[in-house]
Amino acid sequence: MALIVQKFGGTSVADVDRIRHVAQRVVDTQKAGNDVVVVVSAMAGETDRLVGLTRSFGAEANPREYDVVVSTGEQQTIGLLAMAIQELGVPARSFTGSQVRIHTDEAHARARIASIDTERIRKELARGWVVVVPGFQGIDSEGDITTLGRGGSDTSAVAVAAALGADVCEILTDVAGVFTSDPNVVPNARKLDRISYEEMLEMASLGAKVLQIRSVKFGKRYGIPIHVRSTFSTDEGTWVVPEDEIMESLVVSGVTYNRNEAKVTMFGVPDRPGVATQVFAPISEAGVVIDMIVQNVSTQGLTDITFTVPRGDLEKALPIVRGVADEIGAAGVTQDSSIAKVSVVGLGMRDHAGVAGQMFRALAEEGINIQMISTSEIKISVVIEEKYTELACRTLHDAFGLGLDELATAEP
């Protein structure tokens, strides 16, 4: 007998039939002898509808009221799902974020979970009831409704699992698990059986959308195994677990890509102490997040600084960058929106030398030029021309033996 937290996303509860299907899934899990707590998102499209309504009234200026409105999406789903489960003859009860006291900080629309009172949930589980709670929301110290920001339901689920000391947090979604790469781009991408929290964090940061980053951090901090699997199949998905539970690490576990960045270069920059701060401080102050930064070796006292920003923020960043360039006497500024960041992630990199060299060689053989490089302990990212995105992913996927057949033999 295990305590299982199951989280269903918006597409899994998109309509009456799907809610019924989810109810059956929950009932099957309980009848297999488990205690079940269900965390749900709003029905697909409902949060967008509610956010749209709030936009008419300057939602940004009133995040407190924004939260009152958008939190109703999940409240609808918890009630409907509890009804659907009861229709199948299993007692179920829904509780709002206020009722189960999901405490957060006061940062409306992007709150962080501080603690969860589990007393009420435990009482219902002890009676043999299924408990259904809303993702994405909580209450602050005033008792006001807060929301966690988009994708927050994953985080809610892992937080509930952590508070209850659950055996597993299942994230049920419309994909079968975490893949070695995007199957739409790399046809022979395969589902991973296991992946470490660290790799999952890198992959989520680099563009894989299967899990919300904060939920992985929670899982890692509290040691909650996360099982990402399909709502529409009972096949095993991908387990996200501590590193020491990965028997034999792959050199590279996944290949990700991100086409949402743009590159800015300031060239002929006088190379003196403090110049980086002069360049980047005003951009950050404007709320633009800088991702990669590369600075060339200085020649004749001048250097080039290249960095990437979200593509949607390019128009905001450029005038600031040009202003700084004038101010510090740089030679000029260029930009490029047609780029992609392609990354390889893998715990095994720590022990295997030469991964970077293997990556660069594989790309070079396909004639793909590397514009920028950035590395961490378990990932290597390169910026390339956007048009090579798919080719680069497929090339790297093959180069590191991630295709279906090769991987099957590499695992224990």
Place this chain on the structure above:
Amino acid sequence: MALIVQKFGGTSVADVDRIRHVAQRVVDTQKAGNDVVVVVSAMAGETDRLVGLTRSFGAEANPREYDVVVSTGEQQTIGLLAMAIQELGVPARSFTGSQVRIHTDEAHARARIASIDTERIRKELARGWVVVVPGFQGIDSEGDITTLGRGGSDTSAVAVAAALGADVCEILTDVAGVFTSDPNVVPNARKLDRISYEEMLEMASLGAKVLQIRSVKFGKRYGIPIHVRSTFSTDEGTWVVPEDEIMESLVVSGVTYNRNEAKVTMFGVPDRPGVATQVFAPISEAGVVIDMIVQNVSTQGLTDITFTVPRGDLEKALPIVRGVADEIGAAGVTQDSSIAKVSVVGLGMRDHAGVAGQMFRALAEEGINIQMISTSEIKISVVIEEKYTELACRTLHDAFGLGLDELATAEP
């Protein structure tokens, strides 16, 4: 400086533009030097949408979860309206039924308000804020969400006004006030300036839809003046007030009609003690509400019993009535769905003899036959052929001098 509770119904907050209009109305009221608490319904259509979703999962069997789902409609509106008011530069804050502790009994989907904690509302008012709360909902002793049943927002508003000791509860709606009759049927119907709680209760029971009956009872019990007026105009509407504040009672204040009933006659009924119980107990047990009952004088030990039931329940009632008729040896059962109940209501009837005679004479002069009669202290109802409904209303409206010109002179 007054404390005003303003209630806006679903059509008044049906879309973004109307919510903006309501916000302006609230701001104007506050800027005129008043403390304002706003009670709102769900946006028109939203409650129907939510109820429809719950029906897919057997809402009747799960009223607790039904309430969790349908209560989200009002929660959306309170957040949106609070935003809209703030956009106009006036501080506003929304609170859910849980936050302001609108305590109800445990009767989910048809709960009754028991008490309201006003501390939080008073604190915000003292700071100069507008407070926005949802109609139609509350919490039970477990902290579970309850709803009051359709139309419950009027009741919420008057209850909030009573709890706060407000100077007035304004019910803002899509009509200009309470009319002497339905203007769609009686073209010269006019808006009443004042009406007593008692008359309003009778008129609401008899088919006038402008105010929910329970809200009038609350107003009467706690002595809260209710001002029914248009959302879309600043003209005075109709004040519903204690009887002693009506300077000069009209003999008849209003003419109402109801076309939703059907008539059943059991004839040749052996007239012996207990026969009425034998007839009516099984009908009531089937959940059919009986309205009017008429029993003729017995001749030769036999009598006829005629009664009305909601038209939608006729098919359910008939087999029961036929069974009883067989059992007690009655001669037979007839039915008639083409009837209407037309009523006149007025405090003045108490002091004016001859109202009934005047009513029957007026109808007879138009050739309208009266099938059944029922009276109370301040109302007389007759059942007539349905096709005469409009004619009967106009005839009585004129007979009692309710037309625009006549009434204007009759008032103080």
